[in-house]
Amino acid sequence: MLLKYKNFIRGVSVNRVGKLGVILTTTVFITFLIFETAQTFGLIRNAYLGLITYLVFPVLFIIGLLLIPIGWAQVKKQSGKNTGELLNQQFDTKEIEPGFLGSTLIRTIIAFTLLNVVILSAASLRMLHFMDSSTFCGTACHTVMNPEWVTYQQSPHARVKCVECHVGEGVDALIKSKLNGIRQMVLAALSIYHRPIPTPVHQLRPARETCEHCHWPEKFFGQRLKTSISYALDSLSTPQYTTLNIKIDAGGSGHQPGAHWHVGNDNQVSYTSLEDKRLTMIEVQSRHADGSTRIFRNRRFNGQDNETKPRVMDCIDCHNRATHIYKNAEDVIDEQIRLGKLDRRLPYIKKEALAALLTSYPTLDAAEKGIFNRMANVYKRQFPEAALKQTGALAQAVTQLQEASLTYIHPQMNIVWGSYPSHIGHQRELGCFRCHNADLIDENNQSIRHDCTMCHSILAMESPSRFEYLTEPFEGVRAEPMYRYLRDEFLQTKY
Numbered sequence: 209m210l211l212k213y214k215n216f217i218r219g220v221s222v223n224r225v226g227k228l229g230v231i232l233t234t235t236v237f238i239t240f241l242i243f244e245t246a247q248t249f250g251l252i253r254n255a256y257l258g259l260i261t262y263l264v265f266p267v268l269f270i271i272g273l274l275l276i277p278i279g280w281a282q283v284k285k286q287s288g289k290n291t292g293e294l295l296n297q298q299f300d301t302k303e304i305e306p307g308f309l310g311s312t313l314i315r316t317i318i319a320f321t322l323l324n325v326v327i328l329s330a331a332s333l334r335m336l337h338f339m340d341s342s343t344f345c346g347t348a349c350h351t352v353m354n355p356e357w358v359t360y361q362q363s364p365h366a367r368v369k370c371v372e373c374h375v376g377e378g379v380d381a382l383i384k385s386k387l388n389g390i391r392q393m394v395l396a397a398l399s400i401y402h403r404p405i406p407t408p409v410h411q412l413r414p415a416r417e418t419c420e421h422c423h424w425p426e427k428f429f430g431q432r433l434k435t436s437i438s439y440a441l442d443s444l445s446t447p448q449y450t451t452l453n454i455k456i457d458a459g460g461s462g463h464q465p466g467a468h469w470h471v472g473n474d475n476q477v478s479y480t481s482l483e484d485k486r487l488t489m490i491e492v493q494s495r496h497a498d499g500s501t502r503i504f505r506n507r508r509f510n511g512q513d514n515e516t517k518p519r520v521m522d523c524i525d526c527h528n529r530a531t532h533i534y535k536n537a538e539d540v541i542d543e544q545i546r547l548g549k550l551d552r553r554l555p556y557i558k559k560e561a562l563a564a565l566l567t568s569y570p571t572l573d574a575a576e577k578g579i580f581n582r583m584a585n586v587y588k589r590q591f592p593e594a595a596l597k598q599t600g601a602l603a604q605a606v607t608q609l610q611e612a613s614l615t616y617i618h619p620q621m622n623i624v625w626g627s628y629p630s631h632i633g634h635q636r637e638l639g640c641f642r643c644h645n646a647d648l649i650d651e652n653n654q655s656i657r658h659d660c661t662m663c664h665s666i667l668a669m670e671s672p673s674r675f676e677y678l679t680e681p682f683e684g685v686r687a688e689p690m691y692r693y694l695r696d697e698f699l700q701t702k703y
């Protein structure tokens with residue numbers, strides 16, 4: 209058997225080109241097998257290896273196969289022999305003798321061709337599968353996708369594949385995404401793309417088709433109690449609490465509607481905006497379960513005609529940062545203090561850390577050095593005692609801040625703090641207030657509601673304790689009516 213194979217190989221490789229073809233095909237095939245085995249057993253997990261195994265190897269394999277007939281053609285041309293004469297020269301007469309199912313040679317060629325087809329289809333299937341993996345999407349075009357990759361890995365969706373949100377199911381979605389992918393690869397190779405990548409992403413599969421695989425409006429009921437801790441800019445970085453009871457119900461059957469009312473089964477909200485960024489609304493329409501509709505126009509843009517096509521609101525109009533979560537600098541620092549990674553015993557640590565993070569640096573290297581220099585200098589000059597006694601805490605603070613800037617700042621893509629604002633909330637960005645404001649009014653001059661307790665009950669707001677407004681206020685305290693109002697509103701909210 210081995211001898212037969214050797215004879216066959218010697219036979220088909222007529223000249224150097226043919227030999228090169230045979231050597232290439234065989235080595236690529238063997239290396240492919242080794243890589244594949246190593247990857248299957250988890251011995252190597254490098255993303256670029258995937259690129260080599262599934263993109264480079266199959267291409268080399270095909271080139272190798274093609275070289276063999278090219279070698280034949282060359283020899284035929286140089287020697288002037290025809291195929292028959294060449295076959296006679298290369299192979300035993302026994303092998304080219306016509307037999308029951310063609311000659312031995314023809315049977316061998318058919319067997320090898322079938323084997324190659326099987327190998328190549330298996331490799332293409334693996335390749336398609338690999339190109340659907342998050343590792344591929346996140347690391348193949350390293351510079352371009354790095355910010356999304358880094359933020360994705362820290363998000364609640366770190367185990368959800370990129371394609372589950374960006375492509376969705378169905379053959380046409382697959383083909384569209386592959387074509388789009390090829391275009392993007394070319395643009396990335398030629399280095400012509402926007403930095404940062406512009407949002408909203410228009411090619412995103414409609415959110416209701418992707419997100420609702422795992423989350424659906426009937427599931428959003430009741431309220432969600434959320435406490436966040438922030439730290440004051442004073443010397444002790446004093447903790448302060450904000451507690452909201454966020455109303456997330458989709459509404460209906462006696463439930464008080466909350467944020468998911470917009471995507472409830474029988475409701476719809478659509479809007480046109482001034483710009484593609486969907487920040488300044490021109491006209492907003494609502495349709496309620498009972499079939500009634502309301503139209504709100506922005507009084508500041510009467511007669512404005514430069515606007516976008518109407519868009520039906522879906523998950524992404526609020527959850528635009530469901531996965532690529534770019535926190536703002538203050539939240540990052542608050543979290544690090546809460547986790548004990550920044551030591552509150554360092555005087556003014558919140559204030560100084562924030563200043564160090566918010567300074568803009570041209571490169572990541574400059575950021576690393578800049579953060580170190582700034583923190584070292586400030587503490588040496590202003591708090592010499594702390595700088596001497598708390599060297600460990602200070603060094604740790606510097607490392608933490610350097611890590612934060614690596615996660616959220618990407619100079620190569622022009623991504624700085626605030627490049628990708630989130631639409632949830634309204635404290636730092638417009639968010640909900642893009643529509644819930646006094647400017648959008650209906651024909652009766654009524655605006656879309658925007659009172660402070662329609663979306664959440666407020667139980668504490670940068671207060672010394674978590675449930676500040678639930679505690680009995682002193683008689684006669686100036687804020688007493690507010691305490692009472694907020695407490696009663698919370699207790700009366702219907703589930």
Ligand code: HEC
Pocket residue numbers: 342343345346353356357360365368369370371372373374405406407408409410412524527528529530531532628
């Ligand atoms: C849970 C769903 C989800 C997953 C998983 C997901 N994305 Fe996204 N992606 C989004 C949404 C939503 C947007 C924002 C769309 C918008 O603002 O219009 C987005 C935006 C982007 C953008 C545009 C720039 C930006 O930051 O907004 C890129 C690039 C991107 N995603 C790449 C990826 C890659 C690569 C992966 C996998 C490593 C991935 N996404 C995984 C939902 C997802």
Ligand code: HEC
Pocket residue numbers: 364365368372373415418419420421422423523524527530
């Ligand atoms: C393949 C399933 C899947 C898909 C698709 C998916 N998610 Fe999720 N989502 C999850 C899982 C799992 C969690 C994490 C739950 C947890 O950590 O408790 C989650 C969590 C969330 C959370 C809560 C985050 C938090 O901080 O608690 C939001 C909001 C969310 N998803 C929105 C979306 C949106 C918007 C989309 C569409 C762009 C989407 N999801 C698509 C599975 C999915």
Ligand code: HEC
Pocket residue numbers: 415416419420423424425428432434454456467468470471521522523524525526527632633
């Ligand atoms: C009008 C804005 C808005 C829209 C539209 C919206 N959401 Fe939400 N969603 C919110 C808010 C606000 C919260 C609460 C935020 C928080 O918990 O921090 C929330 C919370 C969630 C959560 C966490 C729920 C929990 O039980 O903790 C998930 C999951 C989610 N949304 C998914 C979706 C999906 C899927 C869609 C589209 C079908 C959608 N949302 C549409 C505003 C919206």
Ligand code: HEC
Pocket residue numbers: 455465466467469470477478479489492493494502521525526631632633639640641642643644656657662663
């Ligand atoms: C694109 C515009 C738009 C955005 C953005 C938007 N809303 Fe709305 N929202 C509306 C409209 C329109 C209504 C219905 C008003 C009406 O018909 O009375 C509504 C209704 C609601 C209701 C139901 C009120 C009730 O009692 O019936 C809640 C709660 C709500 N929104 C919360 C939110 C939250 C929270 C956000 C941000 C996360 C948000 N909305 C963002 C347009 C918007």
Ligand code: HEC
Pocket residue numbers: 434436450452454632633634635640641644657658659660661662663664666669
């Ligand atoms: C249209 C809905 C809506 C209205 C109206 C609204 N809020 Fe909010 N608010 C939100 C949402 C959504 C969040 C984000 C919740 C989260 O953290 O996920 C939020 C967050 C907050 C926060 C917490 C910010 C943080 O840093 O954690 C405070 C404080 C707050 N709102 C106060 C107010 C006050 C005061 C008003 C009245 C002027 C008001 N809100 C009106 C929807 C609303």
